[in-house]
Amino acid sequence: MGQDDWLVARFEENRERLHGVAYRILGSAPEAEDAVQETWIRLSRSEAGSIDNLGGWLTTVVGRICLDMLRTRRGRPERPVADHSPALADDAVPDPELEAVQADSVGLALLVVLQTLTPAERLAFVLHDMFAVPYDDIAPILGKSPAAARQLASRARRRVQGTPEPAGPDAIRQKEIVSAFLAASRGGDFAALLEVLDPDVVLRADAAVVALGNSAMVSGAAAVAETFSGRAQAARLALVDGLAGLVWSYRGEPQVVFSFTVTDGRITAIELRGDPDYLRDVDVASLKA
Incomplete structure (x- = not known):
């Protein structure tokens, strides 16, 4: 042959x-x-x-x-x-x-x-x-x-x-807390924000998000609540690497991803990330409220 x-x-x-x-x-x-x-x-x-x-x-x-x-x-x-x-x-x-x-x-x-x-x-x-x-x-x-x-x-x-949903009681509870945070943020309900934030909560943003005019770090429930009160109008509930979070998109493409750490029923940390390499690799899926 x-x-x-x-x-x-x-x-x-x-x-x-x-x-x-x-x-x-x-x-x-x-x-x-x-x-x-x-x-x-x-x-x-x-x-x-x-x-x-x-x-x-x-x-x-x-x-x-x-x-x-x-x-x-x-x-x-x-x-x-x-x-x-x-x-x-x-x-x-x-x-x-x-x-x-x-x-x-x-x-x-x-x-x-x-x-x-x-x-x-x-x-x-x-x-x-x-x-x-x-x-x-x-x-x-x-x-x-x-x-x-x-x-x-x-x-x-x-x-x-089909439409994804978080699994397990901790994941379901996180979805409830993040949903409450989003509602309070959009509605400008400062008291409701304080209810879901740990007193020592820390908000961190990467360089890409800082370039959009945000602070690199904000500490304390009052300061973080002030940062979000009346905002996040365009953010949407999402599943971020398997856990409830938020995403802000433009023309269907994620621009900023909000990741939350929840401990004992309160948010202890929030990460805002817009780095292109991170956005390329992160698993983000729409999530019903």
């Missing part, structure tokens, strides 16, 4: 899996096939003999291609799932083999949810949760750290599973 025949044979061994990866990410059988074909073109032009892990290399390449396709697609109105997928369209001519592959891989309901994710969230979730690709391998595809890839997959997982 010549080198070309060997390469074709190895690629064909991976074709079904690559199509599965691409279909789950793109939600479109024709686009998935295009992504697989482009992967073959890139492989045929590469120094294949120097690739130690061909399967991993192919997964990385098809992932990058799909990510580019998703980002291009987001620049124009996205068609409904049925328009993408002949196996899911009502008037499509059934393809038994295609339907079997798609039914085994992902259902219509999941495809609809996946379309609500950002391209990065979608890729991280599909590669990790459906194909067990390590975050260390996903990170270079996204141009992010492994921690950021983990957070993207976690955020996507929450959306796929």
Whole structure:
């Protein structure tokens, strides 16, 4: 068997899996096939003999291609799932083999949810949760750290599973206290703020938040209550790395994250963070009041 025949044979061994990866990410059988074909073109032009892990290399390449396709697609109105997928369209001519592959891989309901994710969230979730690709391998595809890839997959997982809620009595109690803090802050209720703040509470802000005109540190319940009284109008309740907090966003992108430490039913510390690296990695999810 010549080198070309060997390469074709190895690629064909991976074709079904690559199509599965691409279909789950793109939600479109024709686009998935295009992504697989482009992967073959890139492989045929590469120094294949120097690739130690061909399967991993192919997964990385098809992932990058799909990510580019998703980002291009987001620049124009996205068609409904049925328009993408002949196996899911009502008037499509059934393809038994295609339907079997798609039914085994992902259902219509999941495809609809996946379309609500950002391209990065979608890729991280599909590669990790459906194909067990390590975050260390996903990170270079996204141009992010492994921690950021983990957070993207976690955020996507929450959306796929439904609206997140804090778990456990301590987490639920924290949500109640943070909600009370937000209500008192918005309403300018100084007394109510003092009720939820520990006498020795400390408010800290990172350099990015200080640059917006905030103090780097404020100590004591009265001073912290004064800082927030009548403010936080644009802040929203959120799940911050699994615990109730607040987030201020602009055009859907978090700008400042409020993290709270609650001890014995009162807020003992508040962290305001707007550093871009932190915002990139932190896991923030909307939370119902």
